[in-house]
Amino acid sequence: MNASDQDTRTDHPSDRLAALKADMAREAASVGRDPARITVIAVSKTVPAERIAPVLAAGHRDFGENKVQEAEAKWPALRAAHPDLRLHLIGPLQTNKARAAARLFDCVHSLDRPKLVDHLARAAATERAQPLPCLIQVNTGEEPQKAGVIPPELPALIAQVRGCDSLDLQGLMAIPPVDEPAQLHFALLAKLAERHGLSWLSMGMSGDWEPAVRLGATHIRVGTRIFGARPIS
Numbered sequence: 001m002n003a004s005d006q007d008t009r010t011d012h013p014s015d016r017l018a019a020l021k022a023d024m025a026r027e028a029a030s031v032g033r034d035p036a037r038i039t040v041i042a043v044s045k046t047v048p049a050e051r052i053a054p055v056l057a058a059g060h061r062d063f064g065e066n067k068v069q070e071a072e073a074k075w076p077a078l079r080a081a082h083p084d085l086r087l088h089l090i091g092p093l094q095t096n097k098a099r100a101a102a103r104l105f106d107c108v109h110s111l112d113r114p115k116l117v118d119h120l121a122r123a124a125a126t127e128r129a130q131p132l133p134c135l136i137q138v139n140t141g142e143e144p145q146k147a148g149v150i151p152p153e154l155p156a157l158i159a160q161v162r163g164c165d166s167l168d169l170q171g172l173m174a175i176p177p178v179d180e181p182a183q184l185h186f187a188l189l190a191k192l193a194e195r196h197g198l199s200w201l202s203m204g205m206s207g208d209w210e211p212a213v214r215l216g217a218t219h220i221r222v223g224t225r226i227f228g229a230r231p232i233s
């Protein structure tokens, strides 16, 4: 753990984010990676708009939400003030929310099944001028309750997404099982992305972003470390 993890002098999310970015830059440099090519997605689920606004005002532009409805309530007003922000959908998507998702989000990290690809492709074609950047979520631990395509079914899903003009497949996303070393899953995700010629790797959260950066993450998704603990839902 870094010294700044224990820094209690400030409780401002924008200060915590600045400290995280500095730590991330050191971690990236330690393995010869360019920190400028790693995006910190500030995960703002459950965080009210008035606590997000100062982080936007401080210049941060990438944010993550896991629910379409919550994002719909919070983000149109924030986007009106900062049209250049990028909103990432990092949670599971129901097909009946595909249209709203295609309107609201700049990037979807959670494509995980053929039916969802169909719906999101149709939604993106009607709702957007440009193709929607997407990542496929991979259930690297093959956990029955977890979202994500299992690795044996990944090649077919990649082919399907690549066949959709309105979707722009960029990479892979994963959430490792809680009871296994995250490194194994990050390394597997990196290998799968390389095999399929995909350049974005969305992996690493508050508790495991360091190994994710060492193993090639291009997007880390960090909530608690920036905004503090969330209420238990």
Ligand SMILES: *Cc1c(COP(=O)(O)O)cnc(C)c1O
Binding pocket: 043, 045, 066, 090, 091, 175, 205, 206, 207, 221, 222, 223, 224, 225
């Ligand atoms: C909530 C969430 C995060 C952020 O988790 P923290 O541990 O708070 O950093 C990252 N990714 C996904 C998919 C999430 O749902």
